[in-house]
Amino acid sequence: MVEDYRQPRTWILGVATAIAAILALVVLPHRGAAWNFIFLVTCLFSLVVLFGTSLSAPRAARGVWWSMFAFQLLTMGALAMFEWEASTGRGGFPSLDDLIYVVAYLPAFIGLGLLIHRRYPGHDREAWIDASILTVTAISIFGLFLIAPITASPDLDNFSTVVALAYPLLDLALLATLIWLLVGTGQPTAALTLLAVSVALTLSADIFRDLALVDDPAAGPAWWISVLRAAAIAAMALAAASPSAATIANPRGDRAVRATTPRLALLAVGVLAVPAIVAARLWTETAGPTLLLALAAIIVIILAVWRIQILVSTVQQQRRVTELVLDSAGDGIVGLDREGFVLFANLAARRMLLCRESDLVGRRFHDVAHHELPDGTPYPWLECPVSSLVTSGEEAFLTDQRYIRRDGTAFPVEIVMSPLVIEGVVTGAVQSFRDVSERQEMDEIKRQFVAVVSHELRTPLTSIKGSLQMLNAGITGPLNDDQQELVSMAVANSDRLGKLVNDILDLERLDSGRMPLEPAVVNAGDLIDQAIAGISGAAGAAGIRLVAELPADRGDLDVHVDPHRLHQVLTNLLGNAIKFSERNSEIRATATAEDDAVRIAIADRGRGIPEDRLATVFDRFGQVEGGDARREGGTGLGLAIAREIVERSGGTISVESTLGQGSTFTVTLPIADETDPAGPTVEAVPEGAAT
């Protein structure tokens, strides 16, 4: 049963019942048997639910609910005592019910104190100030309407005055606590809201009773005060029954929003109420604690000013943090409106452009820093891609742009454009740009280095290789067997060294993007024919047959690739197949048209590749066996280059193999689009630099 009513559906039913009960209480004739019955049921329901929640709630919330249980129990005790006293004629003021009622506040304070302590840990200056403002306002109003009349009342003796004063003073304390609870609220849960409503209803009932006491200490409470109490009891029961009761004392996760409109409005009322009361007092010249009120007004105004100062400094601080973040960024960040005028420019942007903030902000960025093309001619705003992106609200990455510094010099930039969207509407763009001149210089240095290395390696290699080949061919006269063997060895290894230099340079140029692919429309069948023709000498020497299986109609085999590079790839794959094939075996090269690709397969019947090495054959120096490169005269880079070329051409390369039965390398290439602007079919012209 304890767990049952915390199911959301049961809980909604409970809320409905409670509202119906309160309405019934309002409608029913006061003090009738039905009224008493419903009131009693409400009290019992509240006690049972509070007791159940207190037992089952987690440790953090348990203290809160036990305190609330005690508070309700004592309150009901006081009410019962009042009824008993009234029925036995022992009424009067003050009496035992008043004492019990005063004592009932103690657990209420403990419960709310625990709640505040658990829920709002840490230092919360704004909450303190806001609570103080509202509390001082409350003190002023209480002092004026409740406390002053009681102290001035001639009907009360000393003891009665103390008891009569205890009610509004305790209520004031309860109100201050409630205010604290509300102003510190992070995300209010149902349980927290209902608890606050319950305390507020109790407080209202008390205040009306206090007012009634001021008028006539001996009079009993009006009927609607009882309705308020019943509603307070019902709200407390619902709070305890709500699904969020268990988490009521969990620490507030978020930082409460300090400047919501309702909150600021409430604070404004709190701030204005006190001077208004003071003004009213002075105007009517009625007696009252005017000095006290004036003091309250001053305190409230000081607190309000402090609060405003905190609000302003918070905003300023947030702005400083934002600026600091932007200024700490290494990239230039510039905010533009839809017309391309600069809204803000961070430190890096100003430094790179040698501009002060005033040189940029409020001016059109294009006119300041992007108005000239590399050749010095004006760059029209309408042709500028940065400018068009500002209005279109698209994201883009721009390269090959030049920005102009304030002193007229220019530097190459890369730009990232992102739209500036406020509530779904494109209001401009943020561009972040980076000076890439250093990187371009580094690229140039690297390019020169590679060119020099290439030259410096190839020149001695030319002499070594050439001399050995001349010796080997017997141009300078016959060699004896030992000499011939040594020279052959030297020739083979100088060949390998030459290939290695070529492959390393190829890879470097592929990596650095300096081997631009020049795609053209070529026929895959022709590519295969040419590769086979180019390598048939080596195949013949190894006693291996090369077979091209191509469809009769080659019309579907047109692909869009760089013919020189693809020739290099196919020659490499065929060369590998020859190396790893047995003498007298066969290598098949096939080409088939697929939906949007042409598949080229080169299948050998060689020794195959072990399964665990299939994944790495395309890696650099990823040969199946460490000694392969040496023994077979390869470099270990051929397949890496092949993969690089094929993937950069928009194709794929893969391998399937069965150990001992052979391997099949498959290359897919993008077909030539008929609407392709690449132009007419280009003859596949193999270049000498095959691997």
Next chain:
Amino acid sequence: MSRRVLVVDDDDDVRRLATMSLSRVGGYDVRSAASGSECLAALDEEIPDVVVLDVMMPTMDGPATLDAIRARRTGYDVPVVFLTAGVGGADVDRLRALSVSGVLHKPFDPLQLPNELGEMLGW
């Protein structure tokens, strides 16, 4: 009378190897020069049937020497073939675009070099 070839290369060994290849294997009448200016001096004496010109040379590189040859009063139309250690691709295309009969690559095969040269020139 055999074809006359002028080999221009700043590297002594490469120059000697090319000379030996073209004369011993190809049977051409080969003279050599170690720089662009030596090449021009040699052209003053005699205009060969072809100039095999290294691309990367100090002070006056291949293209500069080519310009100087084309600017001569005599022998300005002598066929020129570049000999490059460059890696191909765009660089080679740029060389081909100049007024040359062809581009040979280093390292070259001295047994094939005379043939390749002859094919380029239609000999």
